[in-house]
Amino acid sequence: MTQRSDFDSKLELSNEYTDLEIDLLLKAVFRLSGYDFRLYNRSSITRRIENRMRISNLATITELTNSIIHNKDYLHQILNDFSINVTEMFRNPSFFKAFREEVIPKLRDFPEIRIWHAGCATGEEVFSMAILMEEEGLMDKTVIYATDMNEDVLEKAKNGVFPIHKMQAYTKNYQLAGGKESFSQYYKTDRQYAYFHKSLLENIIFAQHNLVTDQSFNEFHIIICRNVLIYFTQRLQNQVHHLFYESLMNGGFLGLGDKETLRFIDIVSSYNEVNDSERIYQKK
Numbered sequence: 530m531t532q533r534s535d536f537d538s539k540l541e542l543s544n545e546y547t548d549l550e551i552d553l554l555l556k557a558v559f560r561l562s563g564y565d566f567r568l569y570n571r572s573s574i575t576r577r578i579e580n581r582m583r584i585s586n587l588a589t590i591t592e593l594t595n596s597i598i599h600n601k602d603y604l605h606q607i608l609n610d611f612s613i614n615v616t617e618m619f620r621n622p623s624f625f626k627a628f629r630e631e632v633i634p635k636l637r638d639f640p641e642i643r644i645w646h647a648g649c650a651t652g653e654e655v656f657s658m659a660i661l662m663e664e665e666g667l668m669d670k671t672v673i674y675a676t677d678m679n680e681d682v683l684e685k686a687k688n689g690v691f692p693i694h695k696m697q698a699y700t701k702n703y704q705l706a707g708g709k710e711s712f713s714q715y716y717k718t719d720r721q722y723a724y725f726h727k728s729l730l731e732n733i734i735f736a737q738h739n740l741v742t743d744q745s746f747n748e749f750h751i752i753i754c755r756n757v758l759i760y761f762t763q764r765l766q767n768q769v770h771h772l773f774y775e776s777l778m779n780g781g782f783l784g785l786g787d788k789e790t791l792r793f794i795d796i797v798s799s800y801n802e803v804n805d806s807e808r809i810y811q812k813k
Contacts (some may be wrong), residue, residue, distance in 0.1 A: 550590035551575065557594050558611075561604055564678060565741045566611050568765035577610045612679035613760055614650040617698070618691070619657045620755070621787050622705035627807040629707045632782050633665050636750065642671040645749045645776065647740060648757035649675040652686025653699075657706075658753065659729045664709045668732060674747065676738035687735050689725035696723050740769050745776040752777055755808075756786035763793065770794045774812065783810045 551574065555567045566574060578590060585603075587593050596603040619625050636642055642662075646655045655675040662668040677683050691699075696718075703712040716723040738746070740757070752773050758766050773783060774796055783791075783800065785808035791797045800810040 547590065550594070551578065554578065554590055554594045554597070557597055558604070558607060561597065562608060563742065564608060564611075564739060568741070568762045568768075569611070570760050570762060573760050574611065578607075581607060581610050609679060609681060612650075612677070612682065613648065613757060614679070614682050615756070616650040616653045617695070617702065618653040619699065619702035619706040619708075620654060621807075622702045624755070624784065624787070624807045624809070625657060625661060625706035627804045627809060628784065629661060629665065631803055632751070632809065633661075633667070635782075636667060639750060640670065642667060642751070643747060643749045644671060644673045644751040644753065645747070646673060646675045647738070647752060647754040647773075649677050649683075649686060649735075650679075651682050651691075652689065652735075653691065654753065654755065655686065655733060656689060656725055656729055657703075659733060660703075660708075660715055661706070663729070671732055673733045674749075675733055675735045678737065678739040678741075680737050683735050683737060687730070689727070689730060690722050691725070693718050693721055693723050740772065741765065745772060747776065748778050749776055749781060750778055751782045751784070753784040754786075755784060756788065758789050759786065766793075767795055770796060774799060777812045779812060781812045783812065784808065785810075 551571070552567075555574070559565045559567065578593065582588075582590070582593055585593070585596070587596070593603070593607075597607055644658060646658065649655050652675060655673060659668060659673060662671045675683075675686060677686075696713075696716075700712045715729065716725045718724070740754075754769075754773065758769060761769065770791070777783065782803065785791070787808060789808055791800055791810055799813055801813060803809040803811050
């Protein structure tokens with residue numbers, strides 16, 4: 530029998546203490562802020578904690594926990610660190626093209642359309658959907674509810690201002706997504722930024738909402754939550770999918786990210802596949 534080395538024993542003990550420190554930090558964050566990250570994917574949370582420790586020159590997670598408890602600025606920083614804000618306009622263009630071709634025709638006879646963008650970050654995909662609905666002649670009867678747990682990014686989203694250097698990539702995405710006009714007609718620019726027309730904001734409601742702790746707030750024809758659930762544990766994914774199911778009208782549509790699926794969710798049988806490769810589903 531091979532004996533375990535002292536190094537292996539110390540490493541196991543170190544990992545055990547690290548898990549304990551992370552548990553205590555996440556508990557402190559929840560107690561102080563009401564935001565619950567305890568069921569987020571642990572590897573993702575750990576990377577964000579390590580990054581904050583490097584930035585703040587802290588040697589241990591316990592030091593970070595103490596800083597969060599005694600300094601509101603640290604708490605605010607860690608909440609921003611944990612928030613998922615990676616996005617772009619018409620991200621994964623084939624999703625928007627499939628939505629335009631396979632979902633839009635089923636919406637035309639609806640007297641009104643309510644869309645929930647859950648985890649909208651800085652709003653790029655929200656504006657993408659507003660442009661799509663405008664081009665399809667449906668924006669006048671559409672209300673888009675754009676929510677995120679991070680109030681700082683919501684403030685940015687409300688402005689509809691994005692770095693001009695990203696417009697070339699966004700224009701390509703728009704074209705691949707089946708855009709019908711010139712993308713540049715939706716914004717004006719200066720040397721640094723693109724300012725999207727305020728008319729796109731008229732039917733968009735931005736609000737703070739936490740998928741982990743908050744409840745349903747309306748009944749929707751469409752829910753879009755893309756590339757958010759990959760950061761959740763399986764248990765939390767099931768919890769959030771029950772929230773979406775309760776929030777969708779019968780026959781409503783759910784759009785997920787390209788790395789997300791309903792296949793391992795306990796209510797998978799409650800949906801039909803509209804386009805599985807693009808992760809678009811319809812509630813039975």
